[in-house]
Amino acid sequence: MxxxxxxxxxxxxxxxxxxxxTRTAYELSSPERLISKSEVVRLAIEKIARELGEGEHLDEYRALLDDTPEEDEG
Structure with missing residues (x-):
C-alpha cells in the first residue's frame, strides 16, 4: 500500500x-505509545472541525481567536 x-x-x-x-502530548501518551505534538495538533484540528460542523462552540472559538495576538496571517 x-x-x-x-x-x-x-x-x-x-x-x-x-x-x-507538550503537556497535552505527555498526558495523552502511555507507556505503550508516545504521542507527538504534531498528533495533538491533528487531533485538535479534527475535533474543532467536527464541533463546528455540528454547530457547537462557534462563539467560544471566535472569542478565543479574537483574544489571540495576530503574529502571522499567512
Missing part, C-alpha cells in the same frame, strides 16, 4: 502554546 501523502504546515506559536502542546 502506498504511503499516504501529507501536507506540511509551519506556524509560529508562543512559548505558552508550545508548553500546552
Amino acid at each position: 502506498p504511503k499516504k501523502e501529507r501536507k506540511r504546515l509551519q506556524v509560529v506559536i508562543s512559548e505558552e502554546q508550545d508548553a500546552l502542546l
